[in-house]
Amino acid sequence: MTHTTSTAAAVPVVKPDEMRAWSAFVHKVSGIFLDPSKTYLIQTRLADLYRTTGAGDWSDLLRRVQMDPTGRYRNQVVNAITTNETSFFRDRTPFDLLRHKLIPDLIDRRRREGYKRVPIRIFSAACSTGQEVYSTIIMLDELLGDLLKYDLQIAGTDISDQAVAQASSGVYSPLETGRGLTPAQVNRYFQTVNGGFKVRDNYRFMASFRKANLLDPYAVSGSYDIVFCRNVGIYFREEERRILFRLMASLLKPDGALIIGSTESLTGFCPNLEAKRHLRSVYYQRKTGTSATHSPASGKILISSTR
């Protein structure tokens, strides 16, 4: 019997026990859960790594990845296994929510509190290649005009260093800008580079990106007005989803808002948050009189009543 696929002749088929070991490894390094039906993901997305390392079988490749002191193979596995699907203004409604409700309300509140140059802090968790971050900057520029009048900082993180590198460069193909941006927006916010488009520096500097595993209790911290955490929990099992969303809740300022994916739910995960609705959008805010503190040492989020 030849254990080969038709598309990758030199690469053997992943056997069930090998898949179990790979699934445990991927779960350990990323939280992503791959059940046996996802064997094809290991088989196809790691085929190049298999060939370049000259591994003898899938268990041997896993050994090499685990023992690589540079961590390079591990990064390659994470880059290959993560699904970085995203687009500009993905799902539209969160950006309408920001434009028509959350940002105007935030600015009003801060002005009442006495701020002249209003601070706006936004976090995009699992930002992939950065489209969510740049969509937010474009929306804010369209809404507010001169953004330099505001103290705006938008941070994006992702576990894939390849995705983070593209986000930091701000360079997109015409196919990518065509997904969600109008020609007028491309013209205004991008310059042309080598057959693609690069976010203009005067907008790009408002964003910062770095690599972070959202399940690593030491990897993310801060205090934000808006936290996006969309379409990453869908790759996790319930336990990791609970850790993820509780961590996100702990990153909110007392009046901050958490926005999750359109198919996702927080039910049962964050007792200190309540769902609020505006037109067709849902977002989450702290219930009055509750707080959430993140303890990196224990990895636990302590939710308490402040009443």
Ligand SMILES: C[S@@+](CC[C@H](N)C(=O)[O-])C[C@H]1O[C@@H](n2cnc3c(N)ncnc32)[C@H](O)[C@@H]1O
């Ligand atoms: C489908 S994309 C979603 C991108 C964006 N949030 C959106 O909704 O358009 C999922 C992203 O989650 C990232 N990811 C997966 N596991 C992660 C983890 N444990 N920590 C941080 N990012 C992770 C992947 O690298 C990928 O870029």
